[in-house]
Amino acid sequence: MSSEKKSTAARAGAPEVHPVDEVLPPGRMLVASLQHVASMYAGAVSVPLVVAVAAKMSPGDTAVLMGGSLLMAGIATLLQTLGIGNFIGSRLPFVNGVSFAGVGVMLTIISTQGGVEAGMPIVFGAIIVSSLFGFLVSSYFSRLVRFFPPVVTGSVITLIGVSLIPVAYDWIVDDSTTGTPEPKSIGLAGATVLVMLLLQRFTRGFLKQISMIFGTLLAIPMGLADFSKLDGADPVGIPSPLHFGAPEFNIPAIVSMCVVMLVILTESTADMIALGKIVEKDVDEKTIARGLRADALGSALSPLFNAFHASAFAQNIGLVVISKVRSRFVVALGGAILVLIGLSPAAAALISVVPMPVLAAVSLFLFGSIAVSGIQTLFQADLHRGDNALIVVVTLGAGLAPALSDGFYDAFPDWAQIVLGSGISTGCILAVALNLVFNHLGAKGSSAESPSPVPQGLRTDAS
DSSP states (O other): OOOHHHHHHHHHHHHOOOGGGOOHHHHHHHHHHHHHHHHHHHHHHHHHHHHHHTTTHHHHHHHHHHHHHHHHHHHHHHHHHHHHHTTTTOOOSSEEEEEGGGGGHHHHHHHHHHHHHHHHHHHHHHHHHHHHHHHHHOOOOOOOHHGGGGGHHHHHHHHHHHHHHHHHHHHHHHOOOTTOOHHHHHHHHHHHHHHHEEEEEHHHHHGGGGGHHHHHHHHHHTTOGGGGGGTTSSSSSOOOOOOOOOOOHHHHHHHHHHHHHHHHHHHHHHHHHHHHHHHHHOOHHHHHHHHHHHHHHHHHHHHGGTTOEEEEEEEEHHHHHOOOOOOHHHHHHHHHHHEEETTOOHHHHHHHHHHHHHHHHHHHHHHHHHHHHHHHTTTSTTSSSHHHHHHHHHHHHHHHHHHHHHHHHHOOOHHHHHHHHHHHHHHHHHHHHHHHHHHTTTTOOGGGOOOOOOOOOOOOOOO
């Protein structure tokens, strides 16, 4: 609230309203809300796109995933900003969306189960159980954060970004009818990267988010754009609940997703602490617990509408800093807008017409940004200590095996492939275990690394 408003409220004898709880005039609130939606939109649809393309889903199934993800991003945002009673929701200006942390695990499950039809019900079953697990441990998680210091979170976030980069290159190959990258596909991807760099350097605000539009327009004269996917897409429609079938519960898949949930809880805790400092509002253990419950509840409901884990979008914290608009009701309105977009199959189908080389270029930027975020986190770790450096080396070395060596675990049973095949769950387990051995067990407590989490997220505002 401005100083003038504060003094007016004080003279009138009205209680002072914190800027987080301030309701702005309708016009200003709508504009600020649309800024939040624009900032996170590309990231919100990226996860369902990655999963759909890698699993070779039909355009219809892809649109279902994207529509469900946008719908549940809106609902989770409303849970986080408005809350339910005094038990759920941080009541901070948080935008929620789909986390990248589970992508590797989900693709491994689909692959080991033989495809989308058998794999997606297991994915959704594992998300439901892991989210309920997250809901149960939310009250105690602040005590567990010390087991996720920068050396652990930095290693895992870097692993997530680097392990996803080969997916983007595969998309350029998949766009070719010959099975090998064609010059025009590589050229379109390169041109999209160039456009992205120019937009980032010379534009501001929403214009930074439209490189996919430019890339798609460039694809039209090259014969690489296919708008037939829009045929029959209704402007308004209720998402089909459980479109891929009833959830199925597979123990190895659930274990891997529970590891992913711990990563998401760690990230959300860091984001809440960072945002609390930015908006000058006290974030205590109760606030963190309420926020984590909102993440977990949104994640548990997501599979019902064909969506994945929901968690706070870190890039919107940056938008709060830039815009200086701290009202949670602005973000709540953004959540309502996301719900409306999620109820439009045509809006979801529109994203699916983006050519594969364009998606590859945008995703290289996105995945690379995640990896850089992890590297920035590692700067906070004391890597001069040989033990911490060893944690990073082993985490990346073991975690990248499935990404760099196709079929590395093919000789293992299916249940083992689910746990080991994503690399991310394996790397996270190793990082936590090694951190326990080197930094918590024995007499090293006094020299253990600071457990403060990093406010860098697993999502970015690549467009």
